[in-house]
Amino acid sequence: MYQIRTDLALETQEKMQEDHVELKGVRFLEQKIDKNLTISTVVIETENGAKAMGKPKGTYITIEALDMDEEDEDYHREISVQLAEVIKKLVPLKKEDVSVLVVGLGNREVTPDALGPRVADNLFITRHIIKEYGKYAFGEEKVNRISSIVPGVMAQTGMETQEIIRGVIKETKPDLIVAVDALAARSTKRLNRTIQVTDTGINPGSGVGNHRHGLNEKTLGVPVISIGIPTVVDAATIVNDTMYNLVTALTQSEAFSAIGSSLDKLEDAEKYELIRELLSPNLNTMFVTPKDIDESVKRLSFTISEGLNIAFGNGIMQGSHA
């Protein structure tokens, strides 16, 4: 079957529907908060569902906010509050004081891949203060210990991210990992307007920087929540996808009925082959990104870090396991 590249479970699910593929073992729920804000939940429940979706079993929650990329401090706060709620829903911990390691994935030097490092820059870090002065340093009874690391990418470090994080976990023993990463979407209209939160961690092949190894409970021994915003569409995906639409349109168009009937006889695989031949090999190292991506990543990293600050800081955490 013709494959598209997307890190959003929501888009994979949509594609399945477009293609009239019946999905077993996958639940889908959409909740319209207001005219700007929609929260969708995809739950992959079975191994068959996972295989069909090309993504591991688990829960994928997507916050879509049409105005998220605009400059409006109050709205950002609103999204941060929603994000905090979603995180708390997925956090599988029942302890009083939680130790959380936030991992800012991606490459600080490549703008659309810099989301993770920039989120780490803005976090309210507490672990060292609590370790030094005790939790009463914050005048609260229950305080979560937040630490963070920006591991860099393999070309810079010579190490797999997994190796670095596994080492840091051995030494600092967090209860939970939160991995933040920039994602690739299928549709440009989702760029910088969508936050995906999952309890499945980071998986091979995902992210703008394309991780080779997973960061998940199986590989790290600790639960991993991952948070991502799509900041790019692979150039090959955008061309592939629009051309696929073209071929499909031709088969349905009345104006082009003659062509339609010919193309109709083509299998999906043949259509895909036809498209492939015309695609420049250069496109593999290219991505599509909005003109104002530098400014957007700066702003969105703040929305996410605030969401994490609200979710884990300020004792709000306890609310979730009352």
Place this chain on the structure above:
Amino acid sequence: MYQIRTDLALETQEKMQEDHVELKGVRFLEQKIDKNLTISTVVIETENGAKAMGKPKGTYITIEALDMDEEDEDYHREISVQLAEVIKKLVPLKKEDVSVLVVGLGNREVTPDALGPRVADNLFITRHIIKEYGKYAFGEEKVNRISSIVPGVMAQTGMETQEIIRGVIKETKPDLIVAVDALAARSTKRLNRTIQVTDTGINPGSGVGNHRHGLNEKTLGVPVISIGIPTVVDAATIVNDTMYNLVTALTQSEAFSAIGSSLDKLEDAEKYELIRELLSPNLNTMFVTPKDIDESVKRLSFTISEGLNIAFGNGIMQGSHA
């Protein structure tokens, strides 16, 4: 006729050839320096030629270097030397000591548009030293006075670039303007591998940042050389273009002869309409750019500034008017 967006005269000329349009009033010359390096010259000689090309009369010289985007200091120097030769060919001045104002166009905060500002950062600036200490400060008889400015973009300044440059020219009276800008190409394979040098200045609608007003001899009263490197392809262009290729291929393909004969009857305008319908409106604010654009712009700005340093600095200038 179906229009593509490109700031490279070379690509417009290629497109004309593809479409079998006979170009009058346009001369073309290609010179293969070695297996890596090709220098092409497009001269638009008549108003008819200008109209057909959608670009003003003048000379457009393109340096294409396959390895230009790779890390190799020596090769970069080689390109800088070639660039200096090309600049000196186009510089219309015969005076002994030339006063040159280099204008670094574009937006420092948007990576693929930051080429101009970064070139300005690396220049060898001499005007203030010569003004203070005389030209013998450099122990040379002939020294060019180099100054530079990064005017910023209109959303940052509230002023047209033209207004700022015209003001600075009035006060500092340079003999020549060199405007450096990031360009949009039609083909991804030209990104970060091509330098275009022209004697026509900067024209409305060109550049990654899309200038609204021209910077040329007519508007500024001083000759303007412009130097650009394509760093993006408009997302609409890449999809348009690949889809156009698809439709064309279908009309020619034996395998799809039935479709071919149907599409063959379509006019270009109809093909274009067909494509337009399928294009997402979001694509208008998107561009396609290589994954390592941050690193590339850093390196390429150095290649250009060295070219300018060689062309105008170090008394090499005199060679050109011997």
Place this chain on the structure above:
Amino acid sequence: MYQIRTDLALETQEKMQEDHVELKGVRFLEQKIDKNLTISTVVIETENGAKAMGKPKGTYITIEALDMDEEDEDYHREISVQLAEVIKKLVPLKKEDVSVLVVGLGNREVTPDALGPRVADNLFITRHIIKEYGKYAFGEEKVNRISSIVPGVMAQTGMETQEIIRGVIKETKPDLIVAVDALAARSTKRLNRTIQVTDTGINPGSGVGNHRHGLNEKTLGVPVISIGIPTVVDAATIVNDTMYNLVTALTQSEAFSAIGSSLDKLEDAEKYELIRELLSPNLNTMFVTPKDIDESVKRLSFTISEGLNIAFGNGIMQGSHA
């Protein structure tokens, strides 16, 4: 007499008091807003006063806010509001719609000198929108036209800042210039906690980057308000000053009465000579700056730009000429 380097009229005035110099032609007023915030006004009324102070005639208003350098968004807003009030007090214009050019002085690449460029980055720029769509674009009857420029420093541009600004003024004809610059103070305790606003413009020798030429009504033909925050103390000043204190203390100390009586006989000039001999010549290119200056400049530039946005934007301006 022993000279200290400071760009703050307030510190010059304090030094005069310490030295028991009677100041004629200089008025001083201190207003304690609350326990964190003090506003001081130095008015140099006569040429004699100007000579004694080493600063031109005019009004120098200083906002001192103890918490200004701390992270607290609300407090910042409070200072921005105060700053807007001070600016409106000094703005000598009575027209309905004012055209203001904000000049961000300093060097973007040298952290403690980057205040001006960063303030320019955060401004709400309106001139181009009003020029294109008319003032009703903002749904207001009275809208000020705000433009801004970051001219860079002479080593980067080869031009005096004065030349660039004079050119831009000729082309765009603003009613008022606001020049923002990082300053040098005498005392480290004022760094990042003090805003000086004056109606005298920028004068030779001032600023972290040490301007060679003035930007004031006389040289530009337009009124110039200048706004500055001290971000450095010259290393020579800090050593000079502390050593001067030492020598003074020795002359007064009971414990060192023997030394005291000897030093007492020394003239100020002799004391200064003594100090000079011990000062390393290296200190001339050094400055003293807080460890977190990068973070401070980022934050403070926001406080100032918000002050300007409040003062000139949002129609608040009209209140001042009611």
Place this chain on the structure above:
Amino acid sequence: MYQIRTDLALETQEKMQEDHVELKGVRFLEQKIDKNLTISTVVIETENGAKAMGKPKGTYITIEALDMDEEDEDYHREISVQLAEVIKKLVPLKKEDVSVLVVGLGNREVTPDALGPRVADNLFITRHIIKEYGKYAFGEEKVNRISSIVPGVMAQTGMETQEIIRGVIKETKPDLIVAVDALAARSTKRLNRTIQVTDTGINPGSGVGNHRHGLNEKTLGVPVISIGIPTVVDAATIVNDTMYNLVTALTQSEAFSAIGSSLDKLEDAEKYELIRELLSPNLNTMFVTPKDIDESVKRLSFTISEGLNIAFGNGIMQGSHA
């Protein structure tokens, strides 16, 4: 005894000499390479020597290059070559293929503390390539595996640098750590002109960022070479030191013989107390740094990374254990 703050063993040794302290257990060697370049070696051989010097036992090699801070690519290469020689002298390994983890210490956001992170940015990283393709990927028989990490500072990560590095060592098992850090000197004339290389690692209290825990063979279980360039002088140190010189000068000066004889009777402790009283408490969070520190750190990080590339890369390593 009066203490000065310096991370350079060379300066501690000089201070001892100035104060006529006889140093036992410390060897000193100075080697003048040419008029620009001096290499000094301080070897602390005994625990008594270590106590007197306030630094652990080991070898401290200092490369002083007067022109190091100037723009001259060739000269930089020369220093890089010298640095490579010094590193190879200190590297205690005899294996064929060495696995080296370079740690870029310091805070990327604080310019004079960004040396370590910037060195890491420029390294030639090989570990991941050798792990994937074998050492023949480089067409060499002996290739060292270079990896690197920028751990960040505790306020950003909530973790001790030691915890992070210990974790990464457990996972990736390097043979050698090279820790790169920005240092504090006593004298401004050494800033950006001096490289210290030691086999003692990083020790508590050292560095611009003031490390709380050591990174050395004892705490990490792996040999640690440390490389540093002084980029700041503590403001307190510079004032302390100049004032101490003043007091000393007064005791010796003929002109001030009366004062001299009085001060002569003071103990060092009393002199120190006298100085302390006059020092502003603000100075503790201030440092003295050159005006062009941003540019210097950018250049110097390149000199060090090239030194490391030469020392470990390109098979040059084998020469050292032939």
